Amino acid sequence: MELSAPDGARTLFGERFATAARYTELLAVAGVERGLIGPREVPRLWDRHVMNCAVVEEAIPAGVDVVDIGSGAGLPGVVLGILRPDLSITLVEPLLRRTVFLRECVAELGLDNVVVHRGRAEDARGEITADIATARAVAPLTRLAGWALPLLRKDGSLLALKGEQAAAELAAARKDLSKQRPCVAEVIRVGHGKVDPATTVVRVTVTTGSAQAAPTKSQRTPGGRAKRGRKR
Numbered sequence: 001m002e003l004s005a006p007d008g009a010r011t012l013f014g015e016r017f018a019t020a021a022r023y024t025e026l027l028a029v030a031g032v033e034r035g036l037i038g039p040r041e042v043p044r045l046w047d048r049h050v051m052n053c054a055v056v057e058e059a060i061p062a063g064v065d066v067v068d069i070g071s072g073a074g075l076p077g078v079v080l081g082i083l084r085p086d087l088s089i090t091l092v093e094p095l096l097r098r099t100v101f102l103r104e105c106v107a108e109l110g111l112d113n114v115v116v117h118r119g120r121a122e123d124a125r126g127e128i129t130a131d132i133a134t135a136r137a138v139a140p141l142t143r144l145a146g147w148a149l150p151l152l153r154k155d156g157s158l159l160a161l162k163g164e165q166a167a168a169e170l171a172a173a174r175k176d177l178s179k180q181r182p183c184v185a186e187v188i189r190v191g192h193g194k195v196d197p198a199t200t201v202v203r204v205t206v207t208t209g210s211a212q213a214a215p216t217k218s219q220r221t222p223g224g225r226a227k228r229g230r231k232r
């Protein structure tokens, strides 16, 4: 399927444009056939999905580890992997059907800097550590932060792609965020002059070296409660 790319896409992706175009085709054909992308999204795959995600790269420093939580069909993680070969990206996705598609994309697009991790973000603590966590359309901010902040190194940031309600969602979540782990949070807009409207992101940056003691998966009993340390 040939999807006409907006002029801005060639500028945005530069020498990575052909790879981005191939990924957009994979979304439009296999992604739709397998029910990962709604058919009505096809005409707006470039604008609303691929480019909208790509501009988040403005908020990611060079050469860091990125975890993309709830990648689905690869947004934004695959797009960032295409545009930024300097990043090491782990796509975290629990659903088998989606991880199969993601692995196929990574292989077909030759993305040596991207790996797929099947599982839930809240179970990845101790297994995945990153400087940046990204997420789009995965969970309300407080819940998302509960999964993401324990995975981050000091000064690392969660970049949550949110719509126009970002400021209101952050205002409602602010107290809960700080209880989870000391952090600063703000709404930023990325992609000015590249996408219209610019992409709205809630950025939550952790200010301490380690997360407060939430139990890891291995510390939990089958009933879900944390095992208590033996008193000495």
Ligand SMILES: C[S@@+](CC[C@H](N)C(=O)[O-])C[C@H]1O[C@@H](n2cnc3c(N)ncnc32)[C@H](O)[C@@H]1O
Binding pocket: 069, 070, 071, 072, 073, 074, 075, 076, 092, 093, 094, 095, 098, 119, 120, 121, 122, 135, 136, 137, 138
């Ligand atoms: C609405 S989709 C969004 C997918 C993609 N980020 C996008 O913007 O198109 C939400 C995704 O989050 C995944 N998800 C749900 N709970 C999760 C969890 N606890 N940890 C990681 N991913 C999760 C779902 O399986 C699904 O693929």
